[in-house]
Amino acid sequence: MRDSVKAKELIDAEISGEMREAYLNYAMSVIVARALPSAEDGLKPVHRRILWGMNEMGVFHNKQTKKSGRIVGDVMGKYHPHGDASIYDAMVRMAQSWSLRYPLVIGQGNFGSMDGDSAAASRYTEAKMEKISMEIIDGIEKDTVPMMKNYDNSLDEPIVMPGRLPQLFLNGASGIAVGMATNIPPHNLNNTCDAIITYLDNPECEDRELIAAIKAPDFPTGGTVSGDMKGIYTEGKGRLILDGKTVIEEPKTAKTKTKIIITEIPYQVNKANLVEQIANLTRDKKLPDVSDIRDESSKGKVRVVIELKKMSEPKFTLNRLYKYTQLRVSFNANMLALVDRVPKILTLREYVKVYIKHRQGVIRKMKEFDLAKAEKRLHIVDGLLIAQSNIDEVVKLIRAAKGKVDAGTQLKLKYSLSDKQTEAILEMKLHQITSLEFEKLKNEEGNLKTLIEKLKDILGNEGLILKIVKGDLVELKDKFGDNRKTKLVGKVGDFEEADLVDKKDVVVTLTAKGYIKRLDLAQYKEQRRGGKGVIGSGLTEGDFVKELLTCSTHDYMLFFTDKGKVHWLKAYEVPASAKSTKGQAIVNLLQLKDEKVTSVLAVKTFENLLMMATAKGVVKKIELSQFSSPRKGGIKAIKVMETNDILIGVKRMKEAEEVLLVTKKGKAIRFKGGEVRAMGRAAAGVTGIRMSSDDKVVSLEILPVDEGRDKFSILTITKKGMGKRTAIDDYRLTGRGGKGVINMNVTEKTGEVVSSRSVLVDDNVIITTKKGIVIRTPLKNVRVMGRATQGVRIINLGAGDRVSDLSRVPIDEIVGE
Incomplete structure (x- = not known):
């Protein structure tokens, strides 16, 4: 008999086939039930069971914490048939602000540190759900998600959570399964919701629009991120570089x-x-x-x-x-998650679709639950209203009945009531037969009918369900939205960082000591001629604003140095600062080697030509396209011949335009730009103006030759705040290399010429002084005068102060006015 029993227990099988089948079962168990998160709610089984267990225990964010050991034991005993250490480790990580972008658990006690310290034993710590976790389980009581039996078939647990929160992208996930692994970076809640809303508003939107909305991963520890964003969001894979x-x-x-x-x-x-x-x-x-x-x-x-x-x-x-x-590490993203319990690498668009589809199903089931509940209550209310309308007869009938069953039978027969309605009438208390209770029932009936009609409209219109999905996302942003912690830098795959930066008008200033900053143009207050101005730079003693430029955040900024080299930055790469701060040292942004920036140029497109001028009067024309390829460390722009000569100005120009050079001693020369041939980067240039040994060129201007030329004039300002406008044609056109004509009558009262600019009458100008005073003033208050005059006072200077720079603000660039 023993042999026959053994024979029945033995299975004859090939060991290779048996191992293959057993390993496949093991692999599927690890993939589906342990290592990979569900795309619908963004949770692995252990995290889902921890939240479900805490929900069943009532350990909510507004309740008292409970011992971690109690929570872990409950989860292990009821739902998760694995070791208590693995459950506790998972719960600890859910409470760490440096591990999760949006922690799901509130921990009380020692829950570890960024230094790798372990959490205290579960008997010492306590925990409860975070407020944001409620958004994951919200609606589960309305039969919105499928349930399954736990490991011993004694309890129910959710297969997936309702997942109002887009958890998969918010906190990311990492895990190693069998033959596959996931590594999803965390994201900002505002950005993630914006990406989903972008798709809801226009399902045909381009990937570029979705990426512009989500921007980049946002890590809980901050730092900066760069890398293949396009690959991550359009292919589901990519490499990131994270810097501290x-x-x-x-x-x-x-x-x-x-x-x-x-x-x-x-x-x-x-x-x-x-x-x-x-x-x-x-x-x-x-x-x-x-x-x-x-x-x-x-x-x-x-x-x-x-x-x-x-x-x-x-x-x-x-x-x-x-x-x-x-301090710099790589993050290899692999956006792998379970979609309907099947592993799939998700693009951003695919995840958004999965989230929306899941939420549509949840909201539909939620509304169906509410509809069934409302219809059930309306049925009861209708029965109670029948009884209230015939209350005397109902009372008489009940009193004459032999018992509850007999009363119920007679009520059903006389008023055509259902069992539920009859039971509700028999359960009525005496105070419920008052006229006030009757009015309450009538009001409730009306409200229920309105609610039922609204719920049926929603269930019959997919657009209304999608509107609820969008409304939930907007509400999430209002309740939990915060600023990004991680800054996006560098290129984003085939997308430039500029694609994700808003275009706006800004002012960029550079001081004599090399501090640069960016401000919104609207921060400057326009002032009348002769105003005292506002403090604009927060300068250190002895420093003053040397360069001031109005441009767009998307413009390239070319920085030309005294040694004749050029360096590149995008305007948005210049740090934004408050007016009262000095900004950031330019040497931290550019690789300057014994160089000093002497001219800054904003460029939208690398077209047309550049004209350069040195303090010794040398000029050089070059095609702007020769500077279209930014290089680390800069490149040579002009060969400066004399040891005591420097590059003082660089301007964009067209071939037919004219050139104006202005010197500090009040001289100026105007000649045709065509007299200077275009040269290579290594060339030194030719003579533009001949001057006395104690004179030097302070300004280079390019003059228009089209029909609008007569609207321009030359604004000149001196160190002591005197200035004037002079018509362009007052400057006689001569050949290149001459001594020029008088530009301004320079005296002790005026001081030497600081700068000259070609301007329109409707323009404003921004005037900067050595002490950091900056004013913006309209030119309509500065009248046109002859060349050989001293001008009028444009700015009142404090004791010991001097004008340091002048910048034109065209009327169409004035913001907020």
Whole structure:
């Protein structure tokens, strides 16, 4: 008998086939039930079960916390047949603000740190759901999602959550399954909702529009991100580069040192390991300029201070930190998730579709639940109203009945009532037969009919359901929206960063000591001629604004230096600053080697020509297209021949236009641009004006030759605030290389000429002084005068102050007026 039992238990099978089938079952279990998140609610099974368990326990954000051990034990015993350590580790991560962009659990006690410290044991800590977690389970009580039996078939648990929150993209996910892995970066809630709303508003929108809305991943630890955004969002795969955020702190006194301060670290980088890594590299002489490193981080704030030796170059050390340490890491995104329990790599558009489809189903089931509930209640209310309308007969009938069953039978027969209606009438209390209760029932009946009609309209119109989806997203933004933590830098696949930057008019200023900043044009207050102006620069003592330019954020800025080189920046790459701050050192943005920026040019397109001029009167014409390929470190723009000569001005021009050179001693020369042939970048140029040894060129202007020429005039301003406008034709047209004509009668009262600009009568000008005073004034108040005059006072200067620069603001660029 024993042999027959054994024979029945034995299965004859090929071991290779049995292993193949067993491993496939194991692989599918890992893929579907452990390692990969569902695209619909963005949760892995363990996270879904933790939230479901906490929901069943009533551990909501507005309730008391409960012991973590109690929560873990409940989840393990009822839903998740795995070790308690894995459940607790998952819950701990759900509470860490540096692990999840939007934490789903509120932790009380020691829940670890960015230094890799472990959380305290579950018997010591407590937890409850975050407020935002309620958006994941919202509506589950209305039978909106399918349920399944738990592992011992004793309880129900959701297969997927209602998922009002687009959790998959908000907090991302990472996990290794069998033969596949997922690595989805986190995103900003506002950006994610905007991308979904963009698709809802126009399902035919281009990928570019969706990417412009979502911008880029947004990591909880901040920093910067660059890389293949197009690949991530249009193919579901791509590589990102994450950099920590640093600040270079210049020494304030002779005794202090230059510091590099790390204020944000890349995602998933252990801060203690990073500090140790820097210390080891310093010891191994790979960071030779580092003299000390300190971790001054406090709760919630990162501050790692790296002190440098005197006379060291901070950018050199910073580049080495990015190269050799985890201050720069890569993130290989693989947008893999389960769609209807099947693994799929998702593009941004596909995820948006999955989210919308899931929410449509949830909202439809929610409305069907509400409709059934309302219809059921209306049925009861109709029965109660029948009883109220015939209350005397009903009472008489009930009193005459032999019992409850008999009363119910007679009520159903006489008034054609259902069992439910009859039961509700028999359960009525005496106070419910008053006239007031009758009015309440009538009002309830009307409200229920209105609600039922509205619910039927929604269920019969998919557009109304989509409108609810959009409304939910807008509400999420209002309740939980916040600013991005991670800054997007560099190129975004085939998309330039500029595609994601708003176009607007700005003012860019550069000071004599090399501080640059960007402000909105509207921040400057227009002032009448002779006004005192406003403080515009927050300058240090002895510094003053040297260059002031109005342009668009999308313009290229070409920075020409005294050595004849040119460097590139996009206008939006210049840091935006308040009026009262000095800005950022230009050397931190450009690789300047013993150079000083002397001219800045805003360029929208690399067309036409450039005219250059040096202080010694040399001019050079060159095609602008020769500067259309930005290069790190800059390139040669003009060969400066004399050791004491510098490049003072660069302007765009057309072949037929004229050139005006103005000197500080009040001379000017006007000649045709065609007299100067176009040259290569390495050329030195030709003589534009001949001057006395103590004179120098201060301005280069390009003059129009079209029909609108007579509307222009030449505005000249001196160091002591005197100025005038002079007609262009008052400057006699001569050949290149002459001594020129008088531009202004320079005296002790006027001071030397600072600048000249070609202007229109409707223009405004921005005048800057050495003490940082900036005013904007209309030119209609400055009258036209002859060349050999001293002009009128344009700005009242304080004691010891002098005019340093002049910039034209065309009328069509004036913002907010």
